[in-house]
Amino acid sequence: MTGTKPEALRIENLSIGALKDIQLTIEPGEIVCLSGESGSGKSRLLRAVADLEPHEGEVFLGEANRDNFTAHEWRKKVMLVPAESQWWADLVRDHFCHPVPEALAALGFEPEAMDWSVARLSSGEKQRLAAARALSCQPEALLLDEPTANLDDENTQQYEDWIRRLIEQENRPVLWVAHDEAQMKRVGDRHFRIKGDHLETAR
Amino acid sequence: MNVIDLAWWELAIAAVMVVALAATSLVARLDVGKPILIAAARTVIQLSLIGLVLEALFAVGSFHWVALMAGVMLLVAGREVMARQKHRLTGGWAFGIGTVSMFVSGFTVTILTLTVVIGPDPWYTPQYAIPLLGMLLGNTMTGVALSLDRLTEAVWRQRAVIENRLMLGQCWQEAIGDFRREAMRSGMMPMINSMAAAGIVSLPGMMTGQILGGSPPSVAVKYQILVMFTITVGSGFGAIVAVSAGSRRLFDDRERLRMDRLSAGKA
Numbered sequence: 001m002t003g004t005k006p007e008a009l010r011i012e013n014l015s016i017g018a019l020k021d022i023q024l025t026i027e028p029g030e031i032v033c034l035s036g037e038s039g040s041g042k043s044r045l046l047r048a049v050a051d052l053e054p055h056e057g058e059v060f061l062g063e064a065n066r067d068n069f070t071a072h073e074w075r076k077k078v079m080l081v082p083a084e085s086q087w088w089a090d091l092v093r094d095h096f097c098h099p100v101p102e103a104l105a106a107l108g109f110e111p112e113a114m115d116w117s118v119a120r121l122s123s124g125e126k127q128r129l130a131a132a133r134a135l136s137c138q139p140e141a142l143l144l145d146e147p148t149a150n151l152d153d154e155n156t157q158q159y160e161d162w163i164r165r166l167i168e169q170e171n172r173p174v175l176w177v178a179h180d181e182a183q184m185k186r187v188g189d190r191h192f193r194i195k196g197d198h199l200e201t202a203r
Numbered sequence: 204m205n206v207i208d209l210a211w212w213e214l215a216i217a218a219v220m221v222v223a224l225a226a227t228s229l230v231a232r233l234d235v236g237k238p239i240l241i242a243a244a245r246t247v248i249q250l251s252l253i254g255l256v257l258e259a260l261f262a263v264g265s266f267h268w269v270a271l272m273a274g275v276m277l278l279v280a281g282r283e284v285m286a287r288q289k290h291r292l293t294g295g296w297a298f299g300i301g302t303v304s305m306f307v308s309g310f311t312v313t314i315l316t317l318t319v320v321i322g323p324d325p326w327y328t329p330q331y332a333i334p335l336l337g338m339l340l341g342n343t344m345t346g347v348a349l350s351l352d353r354l355t356e357a358v359w360r361q362r363a364v365i366e367n368r369l370m371l372g373q374c375w376q377e378a379i380g381d382f383r384r385e386a387m388r389s390g391m392m393p394m395i396n397s398m399a400a401a402g403i404v405s406l407p408g409m410m411t412g413q414i415l416g417g418s419p420p421s422v423a424v425k426y427q428i429l430v431m432f433t434i435t436v437g438s439g440f441g442a443i444v445a446v447s448a449g450s451r452r453l454f455d456d457r458e459r460l461r462m463d464r465l466s467a468g469k470a
Contacts, residue, residue, distance in 0.1 A: 051457050052366060071458035076372025086367035088381065095371075137372055 006171035007062030009049075009078065009141045014057030016048040017041045020197040022057070026141070026173035031163070033176045033184040035202065036194030042177045043083070045194075046143040049175070050080040061140060079139035083146045085130030087118040092129060097137040104132055106162040108155065123150040128159060135166075142174045148183065160187050206417045218243070260329045269327045273310070273336055280305055280344045287348040289468040290355040296452055296464070301347055304444035309336065309343045312437040320429060338409065338430055339437045342394065346438030347445045350390025354449050355465055357382040365460050375454040383446055390442035394435045401431060 006028035014022040019041050026032045036042045048055040051071050059066045059078070066074050087095060093114040101111050107128045121129065127150045134142065144163075148156040164187060167174055178184050184191045184202070191202040221243045229236040260268055281302030291297035313336045317323065323331045358365065361382065368378035376383075401407055410427040414420055455461050 050370060052369060052459055054455070054459065054461075070374075072369070072372050072374040075370055079372070080370045082363075082367060082370060084363065086364040088364050088368065097371075134371070 004140060005062075007064075007140060007173075008060075009173040009175070010060040011049060012058045012060070014045070014048055014055060014059070016053065016055035016057075017044050018197050019045060019194070022199060024175075024192070024199065026175055028173055029167055029171040030189045031167055031174040031176055031187055033178050033188030033191045034194065034199070035178055035181070035184060035191065038179075040194040042194060043145050046080050046145055046175065046177060049143055050075050050078060052080070076137055077139060078141045078143065079134045079137065080143040081130055081134045081145060081147060083149055085126050085133075087121070087126065090117060090119075092116045092118060092121070095133050097133075100132050100136045103135050103162070103166075106158070106165075107132055108158055124152065124155060127151060128155065131159070131163075139172075141172055144174065144176045146177055146179065148178075148180075156183075163187065218247075257329070257333065260333065264329055266325075266327050269329050269332055272329075272333060276337060276340055277302060277306055277309070280309075280340045284344055284348040284351065288352045288355055290359045291466045291468075292355070292449065292452055293464055293466055296449075297351070300445055300448045300452065301344075301351065304347050304441045304448065305340060305343050307444050308437045308440035309340045312433050312440070313339050316429070316433050335430070335433070339434055342434040343437045343441040345393055346390040346442045349393070350386040350442040351445050351449050353389045354382060354386035354446055355453075357385060358453055358460070359462075359465060359468070362460060362462060369458065369460065375450075375458040375460075378460075379450050379453070383450055386446050387442055390446070391435075391439055394431075394438055398431055398435060401427070407431065 008028055009026045011022055011024040022045065024032070034042055034045070044053065047053050048057070049059055051059075051066060051074055061077060066078075069077070089095060091114075093099075095118075096114070099111075099114060104111060104113055109128070109132075113125075113129070127147065131144075131147060147163075148159050151159060160183070163174070166172075176187065178188075192199040193202040194200075221239065225236040225239045225243075228234070228239065256272070260272060281298050284301030284305070285291060285297045288297055292300065313332070314326075316335060317326045317332055321331055321335075326332075358379070365378045365382070369375070397405075397407070407427050407430075409430055410420075410423045413423040413426065452464060453461060
């Protein structure tokens with residue numbers, strides 16, 4: 001991702017919607033999985049960490065408080081990849097910060113995919129390219145919202161392998177919203193379930 | 204030159220044609236009959252009243268009355284801008300931004316035109332000031348209303364795109380940039396079209412009115428060009444102010460897209 005020193009992502013006393021006083025620290029290189037019923041606030045929690053919605057609480061990257069960064073600097077460091085990615089320009093390439101041929105190859109794309117027209121992308125291709133696009137902006141932490149929801153089994157496995165490898169290499173914290181228990185067991189170092197207004201450690 | 208005055212019964216003939224149009228649309232179930240009749244009735248009442256007001260105003264000609272009249276026109280235009288938006292900024296911002304942007308551009312351009320270009324003595328002479336301001340406000344209102352409506356509508360529909368761009372670390376100006384340009388474009392389109400078509404496709408309304416009223420075409424043409432330029436400048440700067448202020452208001456100081464600042468709009 002970047003040459004910067006890997007830092008932990010620390011969430012303190014965060015309240016948004018039904019969730020109250022959430023405390024969570026994700027160490028560098030750790031994947032924390034989050035599950036919960038639909039409407040329980042998983043996505044909103046990610047949105048709050050990325051500072052996309054008004055909420056209470058603080059978030060730190062290492063020792064640096066989020067408030068010390070401008071909002072767009074913060075979102076570039078702590079990048080949220082939404083469940084439904086959006087593509088506004090004509091070509092795939094126009095959405096990337098830098099070319100990332102290795103990421104594309106690991107996700108099963110030829111380098112020419114950068115020159116594809118956005119209009120012809122399938123939902124699965126969009127979801128995988130959205131992950132590569134986020135990586136191309138060199139984030140220091142990732143917030144993934146059901147990143148394999150539109151993928152078939154083969155692509156899901158490819159995606160999981162890629163992220164695991166990447167996180168081990170780059171040593172970055174990841175918060176991964178999943179609804180599939182099996183996936184949580186495969187990729188997550190720790191699992192939490194949203195229970196009412198708090199997070200509960202899941203087995 | 205002689206001005207042929209119109210008798211009221213002659214206008215009644217035109218009114219019968221409007222009623223015929225409304226009746227046709229009623230028969231054909233096109234659902235525009237009622238709004239046509241209401242708008243036509245409003246035209247008659249509003250213009251008759253303004254005729255009386257203008258006659259009185261021209262007779263007095265004092266600055267206070269001209270200023271009061273201008274203020275009332277501005278407020279009405281501000282309300283109209285607000286009414287034309289489907290998704291409005293809440294908390295008085297829809298009215299505020301519309302009114303302020305029309306004030307900034309409409310009044311500045313009117314006063315500049317009066318003092319520097321036309322130069323009546325005194326500069327606020329109502330025969331010049333009020334029609335000029337009216338024409339400017341009317342068209343600036345269209346530009347501001349169109350651009351604000353387009354902006355808020357686009358944000359309402361394309362919220363996910365804007366937020367995804369924010370997630371990728373774009374600043375708010377970049378994330379909403381496409382929609383700002385689109386909004387600006389639709390605000391300016393009516394004036395660009397009417398300048399491009401002026402004299403070829405259509406004889407502009409003001410020039411037609413002046414010629415019918417007895418002015419020589421050469422004078423009418425010069426006034427028309429002046430008016431079109433001032434209207435373009437007025438509605439252009441009005442739209443710029445409105446789009447800038449409107450899009451700023453859609454984000455807070457942490458560059459979050461605040462959909463809670465937009466009303467849901469009528470179904």
